[in-house]
Amino acid sequence: MKKRLLTSIAAAVMLTSTTLPVANNVAPHSHKVSAATMEQNAFLSKTAKQAEKAAKKYGVYPSVMIAQAIIESGWGQSGLAVNSNNLFGMKADDSWPGESYLARTREEKDGKSYYINARFRKYNSLKESFEDNGKKLREGVSWQPxxxxxxxxxxxxxxxxxxxxxxxxxxTDSKYDVALNSRITSHNLNQYDPVISKTTKYYTVEKSGSVYNWPTDHSVAKAVGSVKSGEKVTVTKTITFHDGSSRMYIEGKGWINGTSLTKGKTTTSEPSTQAPKGATKVEKNLMHNAYVYDAKGKKIKGKMYKISDEAGSKLIATYGTKTIKKKPYYRVGENEYIAAGNIDGTLRFLKHNAYVYNQYGNRDNTLKHKKNEQVATYGSAVKINGKKYYRIGIRQYIKKSNFM
Structure with a gap:
């Protein structure tokens, strides 16, 4: 993207019959945002719904898109906005199939400013401008999606x-967020944003269907798995939009529309355990969902310790250890045990260099483990976006295929 150095207001002042506005500019951060004028209210009434629709489709914040439009287009008054419905200063490169608009724009290199004439995308409506910006925010750029x-x-x-x-x-402006936030707070733009809940809830799948890698429209996302009617699932994040619809993240699987799940039905609850008499209590950090077993290694129906990927771990009370069928378990109650691997982990060797991923399958390029390194994994492998991963820490996973 280009440097955002001049204000949208300044760009409007520079307009002449032959000089076109500078696009993609951020207002100076010392500029005081005043109460909305009639023109500003008119701009919001034209753009808010368009922003909501595009933001829902591409899984981004409407408030951020509107704030960007305000800054980039000077409340829709820039020549680029007026003449081509381009609110975000989107340039027209060789891949752009539509019409373009020539504008004089300011660039910066090595701290020095210079002007060029550049082609910008021309849209038939503001709706198309928001659609294109939403797509850009979701899909990134060709060299960095x-x-x-x-x-x-x-x-x-x-x-x-x-x-x-x-x-x-x-x-590139180091205070771009300050500029955006000031518009959002001054004009209450977050009223258009969805409500995000990280409360863990348990559901039953009402109708079979696919789960997706993103909480976007299915035309944008990729199907990465499926769920079956009657299946019990754990939802760790819910995004509820203004129209009442929602998208939910099923732990270890992916995103699904809320209408596919039976609301309010809990599939499992936290075990109600009774501390063994005379046993010493030791709190341990549970790193993985854990079924509860009896002393013979038989799974106890309806009892399971759950942790959300957002919380990452859970402190639980343990009362010593026991070997059941040659495997170590922690005692968590009278005749109740959980596999020790959910707490202590299992050491595994890496056969390849391996990146670390979060609970959504997004790679952290700053974290990498080396070939032949020994890494503790917790519990059994889980599916994220259709691929199997071992959990190695709080919100940290490595692909199962990287281990010996």
Whole structure:
């Protein structure tokens, strides 16, 4: 993306019959945002619904998109916005199949500014402009598809986290998030945002169907697995939109529309355990969902310890250990045990260098384990976006295929 250095207001002042506005500019951060004028209210009434639709389709924050449009287009008053419905300063490269609009724009290299004439995308409507920006935020750029992943609804729990993720990626201005946040708070733009809940809930699948890698429209996302009618699932994140619809993340599987699940039905609950008499209590950090077994190694129906990927772990009371069928278990109650591997982990050797992924299958390029390194894994492998992973830490996973 280009440098955002001049203000949209300044760009409007520079307009002449032959000089076109600078696109993609961020207003100076000392600029005080005043109460909305009639023109600004008119702009919001035209764009809010379009932003909501595009944001829901691509799984991003409407408030962030509107704030971007405000800054980039000077409340829709820039020549680029007026003449080509381009609210985001989107350039027209060789891959753009539509019409284009020539504009004079300011660039920066090695700290020095210069001007060029550039082609920008021309849209038939503001709706198309929001659609294109939503697509850009989700799909990134050709050389870096995950460039804006920090701004996605599944990764950013607030609009502030999203704007921070766009700083230095969408815009080079180190205070781009400050500029966006000031517009969002001053004009209450977060009223258009969905509600995100990280409360763990248990459901029954009402109708069979696919699960997806993203909480977007299915036309945008990729099917990575499926669930069957009657299957018991754990939901660790719910995104509820203004129209009442929702998308839910099924732990270890993927995203699904809320209508596919039976609301309010809990499949399992936290075990109600009774401390063994005279036993010493020791709290242990549970790192993986754990079934509860009796002293003969038989699974106790309806009892299971659950942890969400958001919480990452859970402290539980244990009362010593026991070997059952040659495998170690922790005692958690009278005649109740859980496999020790869910707490202590199992050491495994890596046969390849391996990256670390989060609970959504997104890779952390800063974390990498080396070939032949011994890594503790917790519990059995889980499926994320159709692939099997071992959990190695709080919200940290390595592909099962990397282990010996």
């Amino acid at each position: 995950l460039r804006y992943q920090g701004a996605w609804l599944e990764n950013a729990n607030t609009y502030a986290e999203a704007t921070k993720a766009l700083t230095g990626t969408y815009a």
